[in-house]
Amino acid sequence: MTIQIPRGTQDILPGEVELWQYIEEKAKDICRRYNYHEIRTPIFEHTDLFQRGVGDTTDIVQKEMYTFLDRGDRSLTLRPEGTAAVVRSYVEKKMYGQPNQPTKLFYTGPMFRYERPQSGRMRQFVQFGVEALGSHDPAIDAEVLALVMSLYEELGLKNIKLVLNSLGDQESREAHRQALIDHFKPSISEFCSDCQNRLEKNPLRILDCKKDREHPLMKNAPAILDYLNEESRTYFESVKGYLDKIGISYVVDATLVRGLDYYYHTAFEIMAEGEGFGAITTLCGGGRYTGLVEEIGGPSTPGIGFAFSIERVIMALKAQQEVLPPTPTLDCYVVSLGDAAKEKTVELVYELRKAGISADKDYLDKKMKAQFKAADRLQARFTAVLGDNELSQGKINVKEMETGEQTEIELAAFIDYIKEKTIGGK
Structure with missing residues (x-):
């Protein structure tokens, strides 16, 4: 009997792996210039970390995690994303007490999600991410955005678009949350079971539903930008102002929400607009978060970060027929x-x-x-x-x-x- 590779995984062979190495080295060099330092966390963690850190209303936790019991009857999960593990290490190793703040970290490695494999979406994929922890300054939001946009530029990617939104602070989100409940509740029976479950727990996630995206109520749903208080509005204007100063163009999209529960203030995605890239155009996503460090047992600490899969970067490079680095020759x-x-x-x-x-x-x-x-x-x-x-x-x-x-x-x-x-x- 021939044993084949598990569905949703891939072998990266010589002649192809060099491109992966090229992208990873480019990313590490950019991080060095921005004074971000590498962190490596375990491939599996206690399941509770992701339930608390990612959010139990997310698709990741509800449907996509690879979870198992070890011989000690402990529930462990292959990491589905990088932020929760980085924050766990930040808290456990008391990095918040180090003299150099904010703490600026990057990571790369395999992540695991059980979902339907398709082009650019694997069950095991390699993710590169950045986290900056400990600063409320909107300038660091701009720094994180500049880092990833500079990386894409140096890799030779063209026709990419930075899409911004603000999810506001806690007060703004509460006002928007109630407006969403009032908007969807009269017709919630017309939506999928996931949306019905999210109505009271996290109605913002309804806006991210793929099954009901064409429902008429989606088109005129309350926009978060209309519910920002003065402090949140000022913060968002500051982020945009810094991006304007350093010459990074962006588009504001009030419908942009992120799939994880811990985001607030700045949220963003980077989209590929070139032909031949397929239906999934998002290259990178991220944003500012609060409450995550406290949820994992640390002090009140803000953070901001992003992550992207290297598979999708390679897809974008190939779709635009970018001249890729040649395979190294033998001396x-x-x-x-x-x-x-x-x-x-x-x-x-x-x-x-x-x-x-x-x-x-x-x-x-x-x-x-x-x-x-x-x-x-x-x-x-x-x-x-x-x-x-x-x-x-x-x-x-x-x-x-x-x-x-x-x-x-x-x-x-x-x-x-x-x-x-x-x-x-x-």
């Missing part, structure tokens, strides 16, 4: 001819690698012609040929594959020669 392939030469190539390849040079050799006893073909397939910049005769004379032949130029050099100078031609020439 040197060492061809051997004869038993003594074959033994010597083991030593030479080791010394090349030790000197920082990417190198390889034949391990299948191929003929000389087949070894040259292998060097071509690996796109080796140089091919070194060592036969028993050359070995006895202390010589080795080196061919630069791009030009075809061949040079015979002393074997003792071989490592330094290749090092100068590759590392010295990069």
Whole structure:
């Protein structure tokens, strides 16, 4: 019986994984420039963390989590998102007491959600995210937005749109919540069971329903921007003002809501507008949150963050036919001819690698012609040929594959020669 990969997962093979590495390194470099530091949290956590941190009215908690009992009969869950785990670590390790504040963190790694697999939406996906904890300043909202927009720009993404909204403070949200209840309650029986359950618990989530998005009441539902108090309105204007100052364009959409319960004030999504991207156009989502740190046992602490899946970034790059980074080439392939030469190539390849040079050799006893073909397939910049005769004379032949130029050099100078031609020439 052939065992196949589980549905909703994928193998990322050589030749493709380099693009993932490129995106991840770009993201890490941007974070370094913005003074954000990496954090790594466990792949599974106690289920209660996500029930409390993500919100028990969300689709993630109600329908999508991979939850299991361990041998100690404890309920554990594969992480469906990154924020709750980062905040748990922030509280547990008392990062709020460190002298450098706010605490600015980034993470990357696999997340797990049980949902119908489709293009750009997997059951195991790789998420990159940022969290800034400890500041009420709207300038840090603008900083977080600038970080992710700069990343997309440096990756070469075009036709992307930053969409903003404000969910207001607690007072504003309460006023809007009551207006939503009053709006939907008379006809709530016409909505799906999820929306009916959310009416009293979290009516804002009704606006995010995919089943009832075409219902007439959705089109004229009360907009949060109409219920912002003066403080919330001023905050939102400050965020927009900072974005204007640094030249980041945006669109305000009063219907934008986020799927998690802990958001307030700034909420945002980044959309792909190019052709060929498919129906799911959201590249990134995030916003400001409050109450999450307290829910997990820490002091009252505001935060703001975003997350995106690397799969969707790759989709966007391919959809716009962006020129992607080439697969790295091999610096040197060492061809051997004869038993003594074959033994010597083991030593030479080791010394090349030790000197920082990417190198390889034949391990299948191929003929000389087949070894040259292998060097071509690996796109080796140089091919070194060592036969028993050359070995006895202390010589080795080196061919630069791009030009075809061949040079015979002393074997003792071989490592330094290749090092100068590759590392010295990069």
